[in-house]
Structures are given as C-alpha cells and as structure tokens.
Amino acid sequence: MKIAVIGGGAAGMMFSTQYKKANPNDEVFVFEKSQYVAWAGCPTPYYIADELSFNDVVLGTPEDFIKRGVNVKTLHKVTDIDFKNKTLNIEGNDINGIFEYDKLVIAVGAKSFVPNIDGYSENLENVFTLSHAEHAIKIKEYINDNKDKIKKAVVVGAGFIGLETAEAFNIKNLEVTVVEKADRIFPTVSENLKSEIYESIEKHGLTLKLNSGVNKIISENNIAKSVQLDNGENLDFDIALFSIGITPNIEFISSELKTENRKIIVNDKFETNLPDVYAIGDCIFNKFYHTDRNLYAPFGDVANKHGILLAKYLSGQNISWKGLLRSFATSFYDIKLAQTGLSLEEAQSLGYNAEKIEMRAMYKNSGFKDSFPIKTEIIYDKDKKVLLGGAMVGKEAVAQFIDQIAIVITLETPIEKFIEIDFAYSPTNASVWNPLLVTYRKVIK
Template sequence: MDILVIGGVAAGTKTAAKLKRENRDYNVTIITKGKDISYAGCGLPYYVGGVIENKESLIVNTPKNFEKLTGVKVITDTEALKINRELKTVKAINTITNEENEFSYNKLVIATGADPIKPNLEGINLQGVHYVRTPEDAINLREIIENEDIKRAVVVGGGFIGLEIAENLLENNIKTTVVDACENIPPGFDKDVSRYLQDKLIDEGIMVLTNEKVVSIIGDEKVSKIKTDKRAIKADIVIMSVGIRPNSRIAYDCGISLENNKTISVNYKMQTDDEDIFAVGDCASVKNILTNNSAWSPMGSSANKEGRCVARTIAGKESKFKGVLGTSIVKILDISAARTGLTEEEAKVYGYNVESVIVPLDDKAHYYPGSGLLFIKLIADRKSEKILGAQVFGKGSVDKQIDTVATAIHFEGKLNDLQDLDLAYAPPFSTAISPLGHAANVLLNKIYEDVEIVRFEEFINNQDEYKIVDVNKVATLEDALFVDLSKINGKIEGLEYDDKILLVCQRGKRAYLTYNRMKHYGYTDISVLEGGLSLNKEMGEL
C-alpha cells in the first residue's frame, strides 16, 4: 500500500512512524515544504531566551535519521500544490529548483499544520518584524538579540507563545510590551483569572496593553515604533504573535469539507468525507468532549494522538480519537497557569446552571520548604454537580491539579469524586486534604448555601452597602473593623445583627471560620470575599 503524508512536523511524523510499525510492508512517504521535520515548535520561545542553549536541541529528528529509524521516505523542500482525488495523485513542486513532481497514493494523510497570521498592516514587512513559528525564526531572532543593541520590544498578541516570548525577552533585559486587541489575556481563561495574570506580568516588568489594536508599524527601513489606536510605542523589534490559521487550502481546493473555523472536517477516525483521505494536526478539526461540537486543538499533544489513531485505522484496527477538553498550560515568569474544560462564560452559553469558586491554597504542606501559593478555579453545574472545567494558576504543582481535573471530566466526574479521590500525600508533594479536594469542598459549600461567597467585582459594584470586617490574624486593612475570630462569643461591638457584612482575610479560610461562628450568634447577612487578599490585592488599597 502506498501512503502519502503531506507535512512533516508532529502529526505527520507520528502518523508515518506508526504506520511503519503497524506494517513494515507499507510504502510510506512524507513530503514537506520545510527543510526540517519533527521540530520542537513549543520550545522555540525558550531557545530565543537562551533557556534552551543549543539550536540542535530544537530538531527532534533530521530527515536522514528519521528515515533510518523508521523506514519512512522523507522528501523535504517540496510543497504539495494540488490533490487529484479521482486519480489519487498529489502534484508538488520543489521549492528550490521549481521542478514539479507527482506522487500517487492509496491513502493520503494531510498534516499541513497552520501558518502564522500576518496582518495587513502598514510597515509589516519592515526589518525588525519577526514571527516565531519555525526553528529558523527562533534562531534568527536569538542571533539579533545577542548581536544587536536591542533595548525595547513589542509583542503583538497575548496568547501562550506571545507571553512566552515576552518572558524570554524580559529575561534578556529587554524592555517588553505586550499589546492585544482582546480584553483578557491569555485566552481561554475567565476574566477574574486573566486579571490576576495580567497584574502579575505588570508587577514583574512587562507592560500589558489590552483592548488595544495595532494599526501600523513605523520606520524607514527598520522598525522604530508601533502605532496602536491609542498611542505610539518605541520598539527596536516587533514580534507578531496574533495567532495562527489552519493550512487547509489544499483540502478545500479538491472539494473536501471544512468546518466554520477553516479546519478540515473529519470524523472520530480523523477521516475526511473522502474515505481514502485523512487529516491530522493543526489543520484538522476535532470534537470537544463536553459539548460534542467541532473544536480546534493546535497542540503537539493532540497531534500525536491523532496520528496514532489514523495509522491504526489505515492498518484496519478499530481506533477512535474521542476529542479534547482544551487542556493547556503556560509558564508566566515564576508562576504557571493552566485550564481545562469550559470556562464559566462558555458553560453559561451551553445552558448549564453554573457555579464556580476560586480558592487560594498551598500546593504542599505549608511548613515544607518550597511550598507555593496555588489558586484553583473550579466550575461545575449546580444541579448535577458535574465538573465542567477548571483554571489553576500560581506556584507549584499546577500541572498535577489541571491533569487530575481533565481526567475527572473525561470520565464524567462530579464534585464529590474530587473529594473522594485517593491521591498521593506526603508533605513534599501535597497537603493532607488535596488542593482539589479542598476546592471541591468549598464549591459544594457554596452550592449547598453553607457559605455566601462574594467576588471582588460584585463587591466593588455595591461597596457602599457593605461593612468591611478584617478577620486576618492581625489588623491588616485600614479603615476596616478588625475582629479577632478567637474572641467572638456573641454580639460584636460595632456590628448589628442585620448589617450587610463582608469578611476579609488573606485566603478566605479564616473568613469562613468567622462566618460560621457569626451565623451561630445570629448575624444574618454575611459574605466572604472570594480568594481573599491573595487574589484581590486591590482590596487592601481601598
């Protein structure tokens, strides 16, 4: 059987290698327009910043080594131009010699990936405007940083790659500004989480400008500044990171169906509406496990699973790729942020009766050296208590928490399942009640109305109605009544039983204990500030 794979990064190479393991007699060929295959695209920002020292580390496999290792034939510098579905051929051109060739197939796998979006802006082609999509991009950018006097940089786009680039530029003592047209960055997080992450970037020295659109790039031959719809910003280099778009043109041109987001439409076998043509990786659609709707998952992790599915399907073995939850993670300076499932806003759109909570926690025993502050936002359906999503951010074991929630959602878990999970505990690794178990407890308390929790935004909109009560271990808030939890034994001087009271402490736990005691003594209208001062630093500035 002749199997042709168009594209040689994660999805293409995984498919091809697995095909040869399934049947050594398959004639498997990869054609790719680049000179590299199987490179570490997600590692490019860290090479730019010098965290990854050697450029050779970015190349997982060279074409020659890949051929020796797998038996797959690899043809580089060759761009596929047209698919003839009737004749089962692909016309391609050598990008160096312009020589045209034709490849025949019995089965075809489209793994053409995605291309960076290049906005139609004045000055977009000036020297000093860069993209970070290929190893060549990263190598070129790092050489410029090391050899030229680069003092100011602007990153256009606040997605994961953009923020990783900004972090690495800052580490090289380059004054860095991130500009994004959206209100909240990074994408995929709710507003309350994004606000914390943006504040973190600003605190560490990265200027963040949201709700701001770049309208032009200014310079003679080389960039000198960018202009937004609100201001001009000086820049020695500009990194464009406004997103990517699926490279699906070759499929569209031969009549294969696309989704609304321009990804190639496939079934659970990653098979297009042509039974002999498959699509995998950044160019293909997938299913969202929670909603069953078409989704896009341009991630190396998804690409590898999709490639394995296709190879087994072609080999005649039952295989399905169930889909994704949008699980992702990013390192932002000294903290990490991760998400999975639906955001709170998305869950509302899909008709769920949504309840959520953000809980600050220790990622391991507080007395153990190196313990860090972790925030968990847990999202569930109030009626069924089904887990819908989570966002975890802070220091420590962010990845462990988000992976556990993703697993729970995958198996249709509920909040009480998180309470009951038998997770590993020892002081260097976790707390006795796991962070996720604790977050589930708090959310269930909120659902069962055992505690009233108020978000900072809700408080700000109605702050004149509240009496703020400081219940930290020691007085912390100016102009607020301080109450010592251990001394509450009845009516509190300065507070009436029907006052509208907001209890504030560092993380919320002490406020909850105070809430419980004050309720016992007859106070009727009490709330706890969600996330405490750890999440809402602005509270201490009021």
C-alpha cells in the same frame, strides 16, 4: 499500499513512524517544505531565551526517520493535490513533478496570522512571526547578530506564544511592550485568577497595553521603526513579533476539501469528506468533548495523539477520537496558569446549572518557606454533581492538578466518588487536602 503525508511536524512524523512500525511492507512518504522534521513549536520561546537547546525544539533528523523506514523528503513542497486521480504535484530535488498515492494524510500544520496591516511585509528584517522552528532560529540569530543595536521589542498579541516570547525578550535584556487588541488576556480565565500574572508582568518591567490594536507599521529600507496603534500612539522598536493567532497552511488545497473557518473538517476517524484523504494536527477542527461544538486546539500533545490514533485506524483498529476539553498550561516567569473544560460563564450559557468553587490549593505542607498557595476555581454541575471545568494559577503543580480535573471530567466521575480516590500524601510532596477532596467536602453534604 503507498501513503503520502504532507507535513513533517509532530502529527505527520508521529503518524508516519507508528504506521510504518505496524505495516513494515507499506511505503510511507513524508513531504516537508522546510529543512526540519519533528519540530516542536511550544518550546521555541525558551530556545530564544537560551533556556532550551536546539535539540529541545527539533526532536529528530530526517536520517533518524529514514532509518526507521520512512521516506522523508525535506525541502519538498506540495503545490497542488489532484484528489480524483490521487496525485500530488511536488517541487523538490528528489521528486519533482507528479507523485501518485493510495492514501493521503494532510498534516500541514498552521502558520501565524497577520491581518491586513498598513506597512506590514514579510520582507521586513526585524519583524517576525513564530509558528515554526525556522522562525525561532531567525529570531535568535537576529538578536545575537544585532545585540548592540537592539534595545526595544514590541510583541503584538498576548496569547501563549506572545507572552512567552515577551518573557524571552525580557530575559535578553530588551525593553518590552506587549500590545493586545482585546480588553484582557486569556479570556476564558476569570480576572480574579489572572491578577498574579498582571502583577508579574509589571514586576519584570514589561508594559502591557490592552484595548490596543495595530493599524500601521512605519519602516525605512526594509527595517521597521515603529507601530502605530488605533489611538494614534506610536511605539518605537528594534524588533517585533506578531503573535495574533494562527491559521492552517491549506491555501494550496482546492475547495473540494470541506473546511470551516479555514480549518479542515474531519470525523472521529480523521476522515475528510473525500475518499482516502485524512487530516490531523493543527490544520483540523476537533470537537469539544462530548459535544458537537468545533474546537481549534493547535497543541503539540494533541497533534501527537492524532498521529497515534490515525496510524491505529489505518492499521485496522477500531478507534474513535472523542475530542478535547481545551486543557492548556502556560507560564510567565514563575507564575503558572492552567485550565481545562468550561468556564463558569460558558457552562451557564450552555444551559448547565453550574456553580463555582473557589479555594487555595497546596502542593506541599504550607509551613515550608517555599510553599505558595494555588488560586483555584472549579466549575461543577449542581444537578449531576460532576465537574465541568477548572482553572488554577500558582508557582508549582498547577498543570498536574488540572490534569487530575481533566481526568475526572473525561471519565464523568461523580464528585461523591472523589472520597474513594487514594491520593498520595507527604508533607514535602503533597497536601493532605487534594483539590478534588476539597471539592467533595464543599459539594457533598
């Protein structure tokens, strides 16, 4: 068996190593167009801020995987796929031309999406996107090489990467303006929970402009000077990041492959509509857990799960990918935000008899000077008495509490069973009242 994998990111490398381990006599070829494999996108803002090292972004070398029996080919670009004849057209040094395969795994990841903005060009020296380790290296090098000249930064897009990179620019002593076309950040999270993030943005001296789209970039000699907003305002800058969103790298793939909104459609075995063709990672649609709703979730942990499960399936195991709850966590300086499942508005719009529980959770005894309450909202179904979602903002343990909520949603654990969970407790490590226990007290009368 000869398996070709297009893309050497988290999904591609996880699949390749796990499959090769289970099937040592099969050949696995990974074609990666960049010079890096096993790179992680989520840590890149912290690499730019000098808080993480390069080894925290690129987690292995091609040689590391070659030693495990995986034929890794970096700087090899797949330009075309002939699905009928099972061949790839490849441009590279070791392989240049037609490559035959038995099964194909598409793990091409995604790239930053930049809309049709007047004056935008990939050739602008000081305008960047951030969806790959290569981009992070270029941004960091540009700042270091021009540290005496760079004073102002503009970040277009206030999503995860946008705000995290705005923090990185701020740490690098730049004057930062964040521009967001929508009227809020993190739209699925209630405004009540986000107040501390807005306060932290102001506290650290960043400017956040909501309801502000960019319609023009003004440049001179390939150096951008300013952006013009929809309202006519001009913002001068020395470096800019466009972090509006990402879209799968599938422009070279023919229309034979079924897609929706430029995401590849797969079933619960990661099979596409074409025989012997599979897709994993940031280029596919997942399902929102227990529903038929498509959900795009370009996260590193999700990509790794895809790789593990597909390797098991192609090794003969019976697996089924159930989907996701859209769990996420992010932070801005010391303020952390996490969410899983449905918001109250989403739950009600889907027909649930949903209600919200508000509380202040604690991750240690409230008497300690460094103990700060976590603002919490938990969504539950009043009829079935099960959780539907939750969101938290605080300084510690936010993601860990949200993980607990994700577990009981996934297992469909009735709220009445929460009293039976044996939570760990000590004044320095955990509150006596876990948020799930508080939920039990508020719901079960």
